[in-house]
Amino acid sequence: DAKTTQPPSMDCAEGRAANLPCNHSTISGNEYVYWYRQIHSQGPQYIIHGLKNNETNEMASLIITEDRKSSTLILPHATLRDTAVYYCIPRGEYGNKLVFGAGTILRVKS
Amino acid sequence: EAGVAQSPRYKIIEKRQSVAFWCNPISGHATLYWYQQILGQGPKLLIQFQNNGVVDDSQLPKDRFSAERLKGVDSTLKIQPAKLEDSAVYLCASSSFRGRGAFFGQGTRLTVV
Numbered sequence: 638d639a640k641t642t643q644p645p646s647m648d649c650a651e652g653r654a655a656n657l658p659c660n661h662s663t664i665s666g667n668e669y670v671y672w673y674r675q676i677h678s679q680g681p682q683y684i685i686h687g688l689k690n691n692e693t694n695e696m697a698s699l700i701i702t703e704d705r706k707s708s709t710l711i712l713p714h715a716t717l718r719d720t721a722v723y724y725c726i727p728r729g730e731y732g733n734k735l736v737f738g739a740g741t742i743l744r745v746k747s
Numbered sequence: 748e749a750g751v752a753q754s755p756r757y758k759i760i761e762k763r764q765s766v767a768f769w770c771n772p773i774s775g776h777a778t779l780y781w782y783q784q785i786l787g788q789g790p791k792l793l794i795q796f797q798n799n800g801v802v803d804d805s806q807l808p809k810d811r812f813s814a815e816r817l818k819g820v821d822s823t824l825k826i827q828p829a830k831l832e833d834s835a836v837y838l839c840a841s842s843s844f845r846g847r848g849a850f851f852g853q854g855t856r857l858t859v860v
Contacts, residue, residue: 671848679854681790686848734795737782737791738789
């Protein structure tokens with residue numbers, strides 16, 4: 638399993654963009670980068686995933702470096718409800734387990 | 748689509764007692780996972796099923812934990828006997844082969860006293 642490094646915590650002002658970095662230098666060629674978040678007292682929630690191209694959906698954007706050794710999750714206009722623990726997880730796309738690290742606690746403040 | 752259903756939501760038991768958790772995955776999802784999440788840590792995989800067969804149970808404490816997935820749909824996780832260190836949230840998740848990783852239930856919060 639590829640090892641990831643994420644900052645333990647980050648703060649962001651409400652309405653501003655939140656940029657959450659992740660280092661995954663040992664990711665293998667067939668592994669996607671998945672991002673999940675976990676709001677207090679809830680199960681983890683899927684956000685987005687990508688292989689090597691940048692991806693965008695209704696929740697967030699994912700920027701993956703060309704060498705695939707790191708990525709950044711971008712929440713373009715953070716709200717208080719985005720306060721959660723964010724996990725970056727390398728994973729093969731089909732049927733493989735998700736291995737969670739400690740994640741980044743994002744606190745969005747008004 | 749309906750999400751992953753888990754029950755009960757909360758359970759308090761005394762050490763050395765037994766307890767069981769139930770999970771109903773999203774319809775059609777062949778893969779089912781049970782995770783244990785201790786307060787302040789990320790979820791840890793206990794067991795992964797593909798239909799009704801076990802794919803990975805390397806981190807399941809088999810002397811006290813057991814899990815089954817009858818007919819490849821619902822699943823039950825059992826702890827017998829429980830220890831204080833089993834206090835955690837037990838999360839069930841399911842996935843299909845089509846991307847988007849896994850979908851998680853709300854979890855069962857177990858307190859062993």
